[in-house]
Every structure is written in C-alpha cells, then in structure tokens.
Amino acid sequence: MPQIRVGDVDLRYELAGPEGAPVVAFSNSLGATLEMWDALLPALGGGYRALRYDTRGHGGSATRDAPAEIADLAGDLAGLLDALGIGRAHLVGLSLGGMTVQALASADPGRPLSATLMATAAHLPSAETWNERAATVRAQGPGALVEATLGRWFTPGFAQRSTEAVAAVRARFLACDAAGYAVCCGAIGRMDLRPALSAITAPTLVIAGRDDPSTPPAMAEALCAGIPHAELVVLPRAAHLLAVERAEAAGAYLRAFLDRHA
Numbered sequence: 027m028p029q030i031r032v033g034d035v036d037l038r039y040e041l042a043g044p045e046g047a048p049v050v051a052f053s054n055s056l057g058a059t060l061e062m063w064d065a066l067l068p069a070l071g072g073g074y075r076a077l078r079y080d081t082r083g084h085g086g087s088a089t090r091d092a093p094a095e096i097a098d099l100a101g102d103l104a105g106l107l108d109a110l111g112i113g114r115a116h117l118v119g120l121s122l123g124g125m126t127v128q129a130l131a132s133a134d135p136g137r138p139l140s141a142t143l144m145a146t147a148a149h150l151p152s153a154e155t156w157n158e159r160a161a162t163v164r165a166q167g168p169g170a171l172v173e174a175t176l177g178r179w180f181t182p183g184f185a186q187r188s189t190e191a192v193a194a195v196r197a198r199f200l201a202c203d204a205a206g207y208a209v210c211c212g213a214i215g216r217m218d219l220r221p222a223l224s225a226i227t228a229p230t231l232v233i234a235g236r237d238d239p240s241t242p243p244a245m246a247e248a249l250c251a252g253i254p255h256a257e258l259v260v261l262p263r264a265a266h267l268l269a270v271e272r273a274e275a276a277g278a279y280l281r282a283f284l285d286r287h288a
C-alpha cells in the first residue's frame with residue numbers, strides 16, 4: 027500500500043473506486059488501522075471513491091514520538107487530501123477518527139461535502155485517565171489493554187459469533203506501536219472540541235452504538251445538539267467499534283446519507 031509524506035508524517039493510505047467519483051475519506055479509531063473499514067466499504071457501491079489511511083502512529087503511518095493534538099491529526103487528513111489533489115470530500119471517522127473529522131470540519135468548514143461521526147465525542151475526560159492509559163501502553167505494550175478494549179468494542183454476542191473478525195481486530199491492536207497509541211491518548215485527553223461544533227456547517231450524520239460504553243449515545247446527542255445540521259442514528263446491538271460490529275447497518279445509513287448529499 028502506498029505511503030505519502032504529509033509534513034513530518036508518512037501516511038499509509040489506499041484510494042479505491044472510480045476516478046472522478048466523489049471521495050469519501052475514512053479516519054480510523056485509536057488502536058485500529060484502515061482495515062477497520064473493510065466490511066463497511068461494500069455499502070458504498072460503485073458511485074464513490076474511498077480514501078482510507080492509517081492515523082499517525084498507527085499501522086503503516088510512522089510518526090515521531092512527540093506530543094500531538096487532535097488539530098495535528100486534522101492537519102494530517104487535510105494534508106493527505108491536498109497531496110492527492112482532492113479538494114472537497116465526504117469525511118467519515120470513528121471515535122478518534124470522528125474527533126479528527128470534527129476538528130477539520132470546524133477549522134475548515136468549506137472542506138467537507140459532509141461529515142459522518144461514528145461512536146465519537148467532542149470531549150472525553152479525564153486527561154488523567156488518558157495519561158494513565160498512555161503510561162500503561164508505554165510500560166507494558168498494547169497487550170496490557172487488549173482484553174478490556176475488546177470488551178468495550180464489541181457486544182458479547184458479536185464477540186462469540188464473529189471470532190474471525192474479532193481476532194483480526196485483536197491482532198491489529200496488538201501490533202499497534204505503543205508510542206503512537208500513547209501520543210494519540212494524550213491528544214484525546216487534552217481535547218475539547220465543544221466550542222468548535224457550531225462552526226461545522228456541513229451536513230452531519232452522527233451514528234452511535236446503543237451498547238457503547240466508551241462513547242455512549244448521550245455523547246452523540248451532545249454532538250447533535252452542538253452541530254447546526256446534524257442528524258442522529260442510534261444502532262441497536264452495537265458497542266464501540268460499530269463500523270465492524272454493525273458494518274452493514276452503519277454502511278447502509280452512511281450510503282443513504284451520502285446519496286442525499288452527493
């Protein structure tokens with residue numbers, strides 16, 4: 027898969043779909059990679075071009091072990107679009123990816139054709155908890171976090187039924203670079219995008235998982251209340267990684283929303 031230099035970060039990305047079609051750019055969650063969108067992408071059909079990339083410090087996107095903010099991650103996404111000659115795009119992000127999309131859509135409201143925010147929040151306290159998580163991963167590696175994480179990412183029923191999908195997510199989490207993960211924990215801990223939400227003028231779809239303990243539906247409701255043109259879908263039988271657990275349903279809602287804002 028190709029890599030492209032954006033500032034001082036090398037981003038691994040994939041661009042697939044018909045040339046000239048509107049671009050849908052996907053930003054992944056903490057501890058995941060661009061492969062987290064595999065099961066959702068077929069929902070786009072043949073009418074869109076999908077751009078996926080690994081957030082800095084994740085998968086094949088190497089970065090310096092230096093503090094970063096959500097605004098820096100938004101800058102990576104903007105820089106990637108620029109480097110590929112893509113002006114406006116539909117932006118989609120889950121959790122950390124959704125924070126990245128909020129930051130870009132509020133800082134540069136003309137950039138998104140639309141924004142889709144899955145299982146995410148504008149503020150996710152406390153900084154102390156995130157610092158502790160960062161310290162744990164630095165000292166003990168992602169293995170120290172994996173069981174608790176998967177317990178938040180999937181409902182027990184899905185974890186029992188879909189062992190192959192969960193094993194793939196687990197393997198990618200365990201392969202995550204500890205410093206890359208820790209840097210992004212710091213960014214989340216310092217984040218407060220609530221004052222910026224009113225600057226998001228793009229049509230926005232917020233998708234929450236009813237059973238998500240990490241970013242529960244109340245956080246999605248708060249996002250919708252702050253963003254001028256936002257609509258909310260709460261998916262039943264969905265925990266945090268709903269783009270994997272409810273790929274078909276989340277993909278269908280996304281596709282219908284994109285088609286309305288093509």
Ligand SMILES: O=C(O)CCC(=O)CC(=O)O
Pocket residue numbers: 054055056057120121122123175178179214240266
């Ligand atoms: O998933 C993210 O991108 C950030 C929030 C988080 O870490 C949730 C979790 O691990 O349960």
